[in-house]
Amino acid sequence: MSFMLPSAPSGTRSVVGVADDLCAALRGESATLPRAESAVLVVIDGLGAISLRGHAGHARSLTAAMTKKDIAQTVFPTTTAAALTSLTTGVWPGEHGLVGYRVRDPERDILVNQLSGWETDGLDPLTWQGAPTIFERAAAGGRATFAVGLAAYAHSGFTRATLRGATFVPAATPEERVETAYALAEQHPGALVYCYLPEVDKAGHKHGVASAEWVAALERIDGALSVRVPPRVGVVVTSDHGMVDVPSHRQVVLEAEHLTGIRHVGGEPRMLHLYAEPDADAARLTVRLRSDLEGVADVVTRTEAVQTGLLGPVVREDALRRIGDLLVIATGVRALYDGTAEDQRNRGMIGQHGALTPEETRVPFLRFGAFAS
Known part of the structure; x- marks a missing residue:
């Protein structure tokens, strides 16, 4: 990609x-x-x-x-x-x-x-x-x-x-x-x-x-x-x-199989920071998520985000370490959730942003x- x-x-x-x-x-x-x-x-x-x-x-x-x-x-x-x-x-x-x-x-x-x-x-x-x-x-x-x-x-x-x-x-x-x-x-x-x-x-x-x-x-x-x-x-x-506005039928809940190898899900529903487990195969994880989320979101690696200037022309070392291994950027009118209790509480939001x-x-x-x- x-x-x-x-x-x-x-x-x-x-x-x-x-x-x-x-x-x-x-x-x-x-x-x-x-x-x-x-x-x-x-x-x-x-x-x-x-x-x-x-x-x-x-x-x-x-x-x-x-x-x-x-x-x-x-x-x-x-x-x-x-x-x-x-x-x-x-x-x-x-x-x-x-x-x-x-x-x-x-x-x-x-x-x-x-x-x-x-x-x-x-x-x-x-x-x-x-x-x-x-x-x-x-x-x-x-x-x-x-x-x-x-x-x-x-x-x-x-x-x-x-x-x-x-x-x-x-x-x-x-x-x-x-x-x-x-x-x-x-x-x-x-x-x-x-x-x-x-x-x-x-x-x-x-x-x-x-x-x-x-x-x-x-x-x-x-x-x-x-x-x-x-x-x-x-x-x-x-x-x-x-x-x-993201209606409920455009909300995508990521199931356990989608999040295999993911340690933390950060960000917000239209722009997730995914942090991989230390022993995860990053390349395979990227390929799998791009396939799973095709047509729903762009999946961008941290390296790609920096190289394209997504977060600006300068990325300091402390900021770099806060960025997800993968960024999941919703396309169209969609939002992505990880299914946790905390995340479910946010599903009542209609107007959303981040992408x-x-x-x-x-x-x-x-x-x-x-x-x-």
Whole structure:
């Protein structure tokens, strides 16, 4: 098998460079953004560009000036842990090391949750994610930096891994978060402000994209972002990934015979990390799984993933050891489960992400305020 990365539309920017571009705009040195006195990065978790365009009538503030070029390409895996970290560090998953949702800690030979398991799984945010954040870099240059989000996230391990260097400011509703972010940008000239809106992602997981609940969440976010941007403040609105709906009849449960020779199943249903037993024949395992999952998923070896740049141009040694021996990337509208009790609990999710479809990889890149000129 010769694996090839799906191509992005010509000229599409990557989310990896967004935060650094904002800082360059504050210095008047960005090649793509006008100069601004302060900058706000708004991340709408789980909002793909295709889904947004398909529901433009429910998001008129967001899509009023949206063109075909107003998109960005997110990273792989298309999951929150990997993509949000790339947005806030400016490096690819192979460099910051958060290469999926659940991965193996090679030192302890256990699976760890890189989104919500920092405390329970014993991960040190300062060492497990070692890349400096954009907030640390901006603060080192004398800029005020803020992160506006839900109070529940203020002291989480994921926040300390990805937002360190920023002063966390809690706000309860989407409207309050946007208003707070804009006020901070206006009150602190030269500031870099991050604003996180998870409502669309949560509605999509529970009810599905285009459900009444998802549409209501999108409308609320759109309303929150319809307020006036303060003078000389530039705003970029983007996302970490998109989402597809996976109905129950498209869910594939891997049986024991499929997982023979597999020690751990990590990742998430649309992108599994498979870790082989130490004595497994890797070549035979790869051939068997490719045959078993033909038409359901692409099965990519760790070596192929690195050689094709799937996780970025640089893969550090510590990140390399966290990547599965095999990556199982769902094709079409499918999700794969390993049949364990823990995994079965996740089968209630309708909206899912992690793979390489355009719905998951293409996200909006919208400019407002000083950046719209």
